[in-house]
Amino acid sequence: MARRDSLLKLFLETRKHTEDICAPLELEDYVVQPIVDVSPPKWHLGHTTWFFEEFILKNYTTEYTVYNEDFAFVFNSYYETVGKRVIRSDRGNLSRPSVQKIYEYRKYITNVIATTLKENTSSDILMLLEIGIHHEKQHQELLLTDIKFILGNNPLLPAYNNTIKEHSPEPHKQEWISIEEGVYEIGHHTDEFCYDNELGRHKVYLQPYQIANKLVTNKEYIAFIEAGGYNNHNYWHAEAWDWVNSNKITTPLYWHKIEDKWHYYTLNGLQEINLEAPVTHISYFESFAYAQYKKLRLPTEFEWEVAQSHFDWGKRWEWTESAYLPYPEYAKADGALGEYNGKFMVNQKVLRGGSIATPLNHTRHTYRNFFPTNIRWQFTGLRLAK
Structure with missing residues (x-):
């Protein structure tokens, strides 16, 4: 009862x-x-x-x-x-x-x-x-x-409401979190609710690595743009470079340059960009290119999960370098519910964390979101690793 x-x-x-x-x-x-x-x-x-x-x-x-x-x-x-x-x-x-x-x-x-x-x-x-x-x-x-x-995408760029704050800066300074080499357990392991793609707790071996305690900011991403990041093929996968050129991509989604100042559309309407807030509405393609520009990389989903207790997360869905694949012993449910997650385990990248659009008590550190590599309309961002 x-x-x-x-x-x-x-x-x-x-x-x-x-x-x-x-x-x-x-x-x-x-x-x-x-x-x-x-x-x-x-x-x-x-x-x-x-x-x-x-x-x-x-x-x-x-x-x-x-x-x-x-x-x-x-x-x-x-x-x-x-x-x-x-x-x-x-x-x-x-x-x-x-x-x-x-x-x-x-x-x-x-x-x-x-x-x-x-x-x-x-x-x-x-x-x-x-x-x-x-x-x-x-x-x-x-x-x-x-x-x-x-x-x-309405030409008038109307506000949705004035209560949701999308672009709050992270207050702490950028630091690198060091994680030791070792064997770590990955996956959901409590009696609380989870999706089937989080199950099949298993061990992974990780090389020593470092991961940023902050998401990449708008200011940092503007430096990439102004350095010609969208015009340098060396930063991009071949498929991504085709995507950039075919779609004339030059900025994250919702960005506008007005009288030499960067603005973006928010749920509160058009606003001048908060330079210290985490960048958002970028694809995996753009995240990878930015990491290449910095001579760094994206974390794998396993690296992210092992390190997540050392940083704040939940403001942006964070792209990882991991393909969306089943865990060991993953089994689809019988019937229609078996179509919920398993049928999408191809041509997708895993995102971890959550975002300002995620409802309360819905995400957890083992939650595996997934999207195709060109998707930008979600509140996506990136955290660097090395």
């Missing part, structure tokens, strides 16, 4: 927080999809609701009536096991169902889940509920970053 009550409380808090994120939006903001990587806010609202309906209510309630038969097609994301879906690039074409109808759907599913938990507290339901809660927390982070991209 205690576990059910705590999960129900977290469930209701999580559902409310998603809607709080959307509260500053105008109705028109809910539908926009500027690029394929960005989903409209209304789609996030519906998808996170469908997840509970699809994986809990359809399977564990005998008298449940599906809210709308079309919603599985509209709000399924990538789960081949559960049927057809709207292709990702078409999510912005969904003028229907209306935003109001999606909020009604959310209220309906939230209430049914709460009622179901009073009648059925099986371990399977509680396990799926916990996954669903953290799935929605993941989408809260995506929702906020997608909202920023939507508004940041």
